Amino acid sequence: MILPALVYLGIFFVVPFYSLARTSLSSSGGSVYLPTLEFNWDFANYLEAFSHYQDQIIRSFVYAITATVLCLLLAFPLAYVIAFKAGRYKNLILGLVILPFFVTFLIRTIAWKTILADDGWVVGALGSIGLLPSEGRLLSTSWAVIGGLTYNWIIFMILPLYVSLEKIDPRLIEASKDLYSTNRRSFTKVILPLSMPGVLAGSLLVFIPASGDFINADYLGSTQTTMIGNVIQKQFLVVKDYPAAAALSMVLMLIILVGVLLYTRALGTEDLV
Amino acid sequence: MTTQAMAEVGTAEPKRVKGTPKWGDLLLRIVAGLVLLYLFLPIFVIVLFSFNDPKGKFNYSWQGFTLKNWADPFKYEALTDALKLSLNVAAVSTLVAIVLGSLVAIALVRQRFRGQTAVDTFLVIPLTAPEVVMGAALLTLFLDFGWVAGYTTIVISHIAFEISFIAMTVRARMRGFDWTLEDASMDLGASPVRTFFKVTLPLIVPGIVAAGMLSFALSLDDFIITYFVSGSTVTYPLYVNAAVKAAVPPQINVLATAILVISLILLAVGTLYRRKRIEG
Numbered sequence: 001m002i003l004p005a006l007v008y009l010g011i012f013f014v015v016p017f018y019s020l021a022r023t024s025l026s027s028s029g030g031s032v033y034l035p036t037l038e039f040n041w042d043f044a045n046y047l048e049a050f051s052h053y054q055d056q057i058i059r060s061f062v063y064a065i066t067a068t069v070l071c072l073l074l075a076f077p078l079a080y081v082i083a084f085k086a087g088r089y090k091n092l093i094l095g096l097v098i099l100p101f102f103v104t105f106l107i108r109t110i111a112w113k114t115i116l117a118d119d120g121w122v123v124g125a126l127g128s129i130g131l132l133p134s135e136g137r138l139l140s141t142s143w144a145v146i147g148g149l150t151y152n153w154i155i156f157m158i159l160p161l162y163v164s165l166e167k168i169d170p171r172l173i174e175a176s177k178d179l180y181s182t183n184r185r186s187f188t189k190v191i192l193p194l195s196m197p198g199v200l201a202g203s204l205l206v207f208i209p210a211s212g213d214f215i216n217a218d219y220l221g222s223t224q225t226t227m228i229g230n231v232i233q234k235q236f237l238v239v240k241d242y243p244a245a246a247a248l249s250m251v252l253m254l255i256i257l258v259g260v261l262l263y264t265r266a267l268g269t270e271d272l273v
Numbered sequence: 274m275t276t277q278a279m280a281e282v283g284t285a286e287p288k289r290v291k292g293t294p295k296w297g298d299l300l301l302r303i304v305a306g307l308v309l310l311y312l313f314l315p316i317f318v319i320v321l322f323s324f325n326d327p328k329g330k331f332n333y334s335w336q337g338f339t340l341k342n343w344a345d346p347f348k349y350e351a352l353t354d355a356l357k358l359s360l361n362v363a364a365v366s367t368l369v370a371i372v373l374g375s376l377v378a379i380a381l382v383r384q385r386f387r388g389q390t391a392v393d394t395f396l397v398i399p400l401t402a403p404e405v406v407m408g409a410a411l412l413t414l415f416l417d418f419g420w421v422a423g424y425t426t427i428v429i430s431h432i433a434f435e436i437s438f439i440a441m442t443v444r445a446r447m448r449g450f451d452w453t454l455e456d457a458s459m460d461l462g463a464s465p466v467r468t469f470f471k472v473t474l475p476l477i478v479p480g481i482v483a484a485g486m487l488s489f490a491l492s493l494d495d496f497i498i499t500y501f502v503s504g505s506t507v508t509y510p511l512y513v514n515a516a517v518k519a520a521v522p523p524q525i526n527v528l529a530t531a532i533l534v535i536s537l538i539l540l541a542v543g544t545l546y547r548r549k550r551i552e553g
Contacts, residue, residue, distance in 0.1 A: 001376040001377065005373040005376060006377075008432065009437075012430070013399050016407075016411045019416075020413045074311070077301055077305045078309060080301065082305075100313060105494055105496060105510070106496055108315045110521065114318050114334070117333060151311075154312070213404075229405045233405065233500070246413060
């Protein structure tokens with residue numbers, strides 16, 4: 001029963017990564033009109049990836065980590081209210097939370113372009129109360145890109161957080177109060193530790209796609225905010241320098257893998273799935 | 274992770290915690306309300322701008338109210354074709370992925386076999402690969418095979434990322450089932466075939482339907498992987514992306530709003546249906 005799916009994933013998931021790794025160690029040859037790839041353990045692609053694009057690599061992870069933290073800060077109060085305070089409106093609010101994500105991700109990002117536009121009301125309002133200098137803008141800044149990343153993946157933070165908060169037995173919180181714990185103490189000693197599986201799952205689900213994204217940087221950013229995803233996309237599909245692009249993809253994948261391992265080790269949760 | 278989250282959403286029962294001070298409670302509710310508003314802000318803009326009468330090529334700034342976009346939602350043939358293609362890809366890939374994914378999920382829940390954890394991990398890994406890397410990897414594979422990118426490569430790639438989602442969701446739904454019901458049915462003299470259709474299937478179908486809907490939505494929305502493996506074929510998200518570079522017609526907003534409303538109706542009907550079944 002499991003064989004068909006495993007064979008399928010073997011061919012269209014494992015083998016592609018073999019192809020990718022192989023391409024990343026090849027060098028291009030042939031003419032411009034008939035380019036060829038030759039596999040020859042060419043590690044120069046990796047050196048090039050690091051030396052040429054270290055800015056983009058670092059920027060990607062800074063943006064993705066910032067977006068993950070913002071998602072956590074925004075999602076926690078909402079998930080908490082849905083889990084403990086919403087009463088009979090719980091399912092309605094959950095439905096509302098999911099609803100915006102029925103609109104294509106690209107169109108949502110275009111809407112942010114409109115909201116943050118230089119002649120839009122957000123820039124106007126912030127300017128008039130002095131939070132933004134008169135020539136200041138929101139679009140094409142790092143914060144616009146981080147905001148877009150936060151918005152587009154926050155649902156993946158809200159849902160796991162909600163599930164882990166929902167599982168908490170409210171009697172535990174009452175018990176902590178009966179034992180003279182303050183609200184703050186109940187939160188840090190009972191609620192927060194018990195919500196850790198949600199925090200862990202949520203942050204991985206936000207961080208991984210955010211670090212590889214290129215749409216937000218493309219739509220909401222400028223040439224100063226390009227991420228590693230933009231480079232990979234451009235090298236693969238525009239410049240068609242396959243070895244360099246493949247090497248960059250491998251680097252992205254490896255950094256994420258190491259980061260995820262360290263993070264899961266640090267937070268120590270066994271049941272990730 | 275998410276799949277489990279999504280599977281467990283909706284089985285909630287109200288819980289109460291006593292003794293939170295009133296003002297802190299109020300503040301918490303206000304913050305949650307603001308976050309909810311933040312989630313909806315772009316949606317308001319999208320719906321509003323479907324009634325916009327843009328002067329130039331781009332539908333980015335408000336010019337005036339009009340109903341003409343709604344009167345002619347299929348004005349741009351390329352947009353309509355792209356949407357149709359995306360629906361086609363989503364339907365075909367979901368059907369294949371449902372068969373492959375559900376079989377794995379059923380096997381994982383019901384049988385004990387060696388290497389189960391390995392299969393588990395193997396299924397999760399595709400969910401953890403960033404889309405840009407997965408797209409790139411599939412592209413190098415198709416280049417190696419010498420396949421021309423197009424409809425087939427898009428469907429193949431979509432199936433590849435859907436299988437894991439479906440397997441995880443179906444499995445999360447099936448975990449708590451009481452499989453002794455099957456034994457009970459057989460003890461009462463039902464044949465294995467009858468047991469399958471009368472007991473097993475009704476138990477697993479809701480999970481499979483939910484997983485299928487999730488997978489359909491993911492496929493319809495997928496841009497990054499599709500972008501790598503599409504060649505010159507244009508799906509709905511790819512059309513939107515090209516539009517951002519050239520011209521954004523308000524019909525994009527009209528169709529997005531229409532999809533939103535249809536999803537809302539389906540969601541409401543589904544909820545009412547489920548409630549009715551539970552109550553009656």
